[in-house]
Amino acid sequence: MPSSRARLFVLFAVLTLALAGLTARATAFEVVTVPDGINAVNLRAALDVLPGEDGSVQISTAPGEDGIIRRIEVISIQEGTNPNWAVFALRNESDVQIERLLVAPYFRLPGSGVLHPDLGSGRITAMTPSHGLRPERVPDREADVFDIVIDPGATVTLVVELTSDTLPELYLWEPDAYRDYINSFTLFRGVVLGIASLAAVFLTIMFVVKGRGVFPATATLAWAVLAYLLIDFGIFGPLLGVSNANIQPFRAAAEAALATALFGFLFIYLNLHRWHFRFTHIALGLSAIFIALFVYAFFNPALAAGISRSSLALIGLVGIFLILLLSIRGYDRAVLLVPTWVIFLAWLFYAWSVVTGQVSNDIAQSAVAGGLVLIVMLLGFTAIQHAFSDGQVSIGALSEVERRALAMTGSGDFVFDWNIDRDRVNVSEELAVRLGERKGALRGAIKRWLDRVHPEDRDRFRTALDTLIELKRGKINSDIRIAGFDGNFRAFRMRVKPVLGGDSQVNRIVGSLQDVTDERASRDRLLHDAVHDSLTGLPNRQLFLDRLERALVRSREFEEVKPAVFLIDLDKFTEIDERIGHMAADSLLLAVSRRLSRLLRPLDTLARISGDQFAVVLLSEQSASKIADIAEQMRKALRNPFNFGDRDMTLTASIGITIYDNKPATAEDVLRDAELAMHYAKRHGGDRIEAFRAATRSIAVYAQAMEDDLRDALERRDLQLYYQPIVDIQNDNRIIGAEALLRWQHPERGQVSPSAFVPLAERTGQIEKLGRIAFEEAAEQARVLSTTFKLPDDFYISVNMSAAQLTSESLLNDMRTLVAQHKSVARHMKLEVTESQVMTNPEHAVYMLQAFKALGLGLALDDFGTGYSSLAYLHRFPFDTIKLPAEFIQIRDDSGVSHTQIPIIAAVVGLARELDLALIAEGVETDDEIARLKSLECRYAQGFAFGAAMPGQEFARRLQAQQSKA
Known part of the structure; x- marks a missing residue:
């Protein structure tokens, strides 16, 4: 118990x-x-x-x-x-x-x-x-x-x-107190939202009006702030039909958008991509991370928001570092942004105190929202201030030294500074970059720097520097070549002067270096094109005559030196050209030049003086028999077959020879004697060699008579223009223009071909007058047609130009005068040049053609695709029309139309369409050719199928008949 x-x-x-x-x-x-x-x-x-x-x-x-x-x-x-x-x-x-x-x-x-x-x-x-x-x-x-x-x-x-x-x-x-509390923030929120909305819309409009890149960046930030406020004030959720208890992903996304937009504004406003190319790579990487963060906000809002808040603080700290660094360097944009960014940092500190709970009261959250709007307004004002000053904001007055520094920076030149006392050369870092070297590689003693100078320029440059130091005055203004990292030399124009110290001695030499590599290359190319043949690269007629004149002068000083001159003319080459086409003919001329060059020695000169003529100054041999042997070797070399694919072609040539006899004569005279001998060889069937003799001067009499007759014909205006129609085959063969062709009806010799009198005019210096007459008559015909008929806007008359005209400066002045006289019809005129003419001297051709275009004249490129020009040249020349030659339209083989014909035409049609050029097919003769061109969408054509060249009155009747049908 x-x-x-x-x-x-x-x-x-x-x-x-x-x-x-x-x-x-x-x-x-x-x-x-x-x-x-x-x-x-x-x-x-x-x-x-x-x-x-x-x-x-x-x-x-x-x-x-x-x-x-x-x-x-x-x-x-x-x-x-x-x-x-x-x-x-x-x-x-x-x-x-x-x-x-x-x-x-x-x-x-x-x-x-x-x-x-x-x-x-x-x-x-x-x-x-x-x-x-x-x-x-x-x-x-x-x-x-x-x-x-x-x-x-x-x-x-x-x-x-x-x-x-x-x-x-x-x-x-207490219920009434809570309602009063809610209502007390309504006005504040309304004002803040209104300001934010207006700022976003205004900055967006400013981007449309001003087009500056800083405005979309600022507007994006304003829209991001507006989205954040709508979420924070509980308005965004009801707009989407979502309870504000479930908008955590949207809140996180809005905070990510704030960080992204602020980063974008800082990068664009400060132009960080201009300070170092790596900044662009960093910006692209960070932008990708921010975009990923924005998407991640919908999967893990809390973590995304934490990263965004940390990023916002990091942008603020990095931003103030960059802004102060650039401000110290005097960058105006950074200086203007300092006050606003300081306020932004103060807002960041207050926001940090709030989110960490150190500041916790009823107005803390609203204060953060209001501060955001204030920052957007300040950033917007900063962007507007800079944009409307067009980048010319200046903080204080510039000193003279600063102004000169800005001028040097704006010129793009490089600074050269040699401190003589310390024997140290300082140059712009950009110069090292230009030469492919690391930064600082060009600094050091003057001897080390001179080692980079081209050996041919080194002594001259060292002497010039020593002279400046010795005389204590003067300046250097000359070009030097400096080796780059790859061993290639670039040319620089150096302008330097000595600077005297307190002891009146030269203590430094300072100045600038300007990169003139491209300028010198262009100049050298112009000089080369002016005296060399563009197809073969051989000297042209002007350079040949200059070298011949020097040989004659040397022969007068040394009697044992007797230059021999050969003139080589290819027999029937015009017929060969028409048979095989321009492109193949040019290849043949190249092969001829190579064969002839192999027979000569360095003392000799081989030149191409016209289309199918070559000339030689022979100095390596003085014996008449040896000279004759070399001429025979040339003749046989040209007779050897030229291989073209699956067929061989044999050429023959007529060769005229003259040996200078020390009698007073010019280079032109000696060349004319060789030409007479060549014509004599041609009269005897060609494929032979003839030496100059007095009897051949009868040929010269004939040539002189032709020159006189041409001069008289020009004075009397006996030459007439004929007009061959150019039609629109896609529009019932409507005539849209014509090509003006010169015809000479000689009173004794009958019809003289342009291929005969145009070279004669060029040789005798009458080509400019011939061209002026052709343009004047064509312009007059256009004026008559425009007053008689209602011409469409696209109607034109084209006039051919020769190579000699295209290289003549006086032609441009003549054209200005003619256009001024025929202002009303200038828009109906077009100048036509061949591809080979343009490529004779491309640099000068660009200048001339652009000048013609500025006068309102149209430009057509004839024989397109037959020369050796690069397609890269096509965009450099201001042509509005290209003409496809007859050999592309009429090519035949055993099966009829060549298998290469249609693809070539189709390719050129597509090219013209893409480049917005009109394309004209020449040499159209049959209905089959018209049908083929239509199927390939080629619009314009010219040829005997639509009529041969006709006088102006007949051409006018054709136009009248066409308009009557319409």
Whole structure:
């Protein structure tokens, strides 16, 4: 029995202690007395957050007015869940019933955190009282709000089912005070949203109006701030039909957008890509990371927001470093941004204090939002100030030294500075980059620097420097060549002067270096093109005559030196050209030049003086028999077959020889004697060699008579223009223009071919007059047609130009005068040049053709595709029309149309279409050719199928008949 009593006593003691423990847990939370006259009470300290057990929680209530502690169990209203619970108790010590609002905000910036912030959510699912009426949910846009009524003297224990794991904030509000609190922020939020919206729209409009790159960057930042405010003020969710309790991904995305936009603004405004090319690579990489962060916000909002907030702080710190660094260097944009960025850093510090909970009050979150809008406004004003000053913002007045430094930078020249006392050369870092060297590689002693100068320039340059030091005055203005990293030399124009020290001695030499490599290359190319044949690279007629004149002078000084001159004319080459085409004929001329060159020695000169004529100055042999042997070798070399694919071609040549006899004569005279001998060889059937003799001068009499007759014909205007129609084959063969062709009806010799009198005019210096007559008559014909008929805007008359005309400066002046006289018809005129003429001297041709284009004249490229010009030249020449020669239109083989013909025409048609050039097919003679061109979408054509060249009156009748049908 005693043992039984002992066991019962122990059991009673254990139960008593357990009950005491339960009572202690139940009453661990603080009972909050509802105050009277206080608008709001923060209940966060009075909350006890408990984990659930199987979807429910059991608690002991606070003692009621009768002192009794009750045990209650609350089950979750959401089946299958196990939420956390918050418990607190309220007491009404007054003698009247009290109504209050329990408010749990979805999101509060104060205390939300930095690295893994609380971005808000729904806080309360349901609220259960220990007794009395159940609190009713009150609709609210930004918080979970419940209306609770407490009877007089009652103590109510409230069990809160939580939606989230914790309950960061819970307030007990007097209802009217809460409504006043909400309304008090309405005006502030409206003003802030209005300013942000106007800033975003205004900056967007400024981008459209001004077109500066800084405006889209600033506008993007303004739109990002506006999106953040709409989310923070609880407006964004309802616009999308989403509860503000569930917009965490959008809030995180908005913060990522803020960081991205601010980074973009800083990079674009400071033009960081101009300071170093690597900045562009870094910017592209960071932009990709920010875009990925924006997308990641929809998968892990808290982590994305933490990265965004950290990035915003990092951008602020790196930004102030870059801004101060560039400001010290005098960069105006950076200087203008300093005040705004300092304010931004102050805002960052305040925002950090808020999110870490060091500043936590009712206006902290609104202050952060207002500060964002202020920063956007300041950044916008900064961008506008710089944009409307057109980049000419200047902080203070520039000194003379600064102004000169800016002028040097703007000129693109490099600085050269040799400190003589220290024997140290300093040059611009950009010069090292230009030469492919690392920065600083060109600094050092003058001897080390001179080692890079071209050996041919080194002594001259060293002497010039020594002269400056010795005379203590003067300047150097000359070109030198400096070796680059790859061993190639670049040309620089050096302009330097000595600087005297206090002892009146030269202590440094300073100046500039200008890269003239391209300029010299262009000049050398111009000089080469002016005296060399563009096809073969051989000297042209002018250079040949110059070398011949030098040989004659040397022969007069040394009688044993007797230069021999050969003139080689290829027999019937015009017929060969027409048979095989210009391209193949050019290849043949190249082969001829190579064969002839192999027979000569370095002392000799081989030149191409006209289309199918070559000339030689032979100085390596003085014996008449040896000279004759070399001429025979040339004749035989040309007779050897030339291989063209699967066929061979044999050429013959007529060779005229003259040996200078030390009698007074010019180079022109000697060449004319060789020409007479060549003509004599031609008269005897060609393929032979003839030496000059007095009897051959009868041929010269004939040539002189032709020259006189041509001169008289030009004076009397006996030459007439004939017009061959150019038609639109896709539009019922409508005439859209004509090519003007000169004809000479000689009173004794009948019709003289242009291939005969045009070279004669070039040789006798009458080509300019001939061209002027042709243009004047064509312009007059265009004027008559324009007054007689209503010509379409695209109607034109094209006039051919010779190679000699294209190289003549006086032609340009003549054209200016003629256009001024025929202003009304200039738009109906077109100048036509061949591809080979243009390529004779491309650089000069570009200048001349651009000048003609500026006068309002059209330009056509004849014989397109037959020369050796690169297609790269096509965009350099201002042509509006290209003409496809007859050999591409009329090519035949055993099966009819050549298998290469159609693809070539189709390719040229496509090329002309892409380059917006009119294409004219020449030499069209048959209906089959017309049908083929139509199928290939070639629009314009010219040839005997539409009529031969005709006098102006007949051409006018053709136009009248066409307009009558229309």
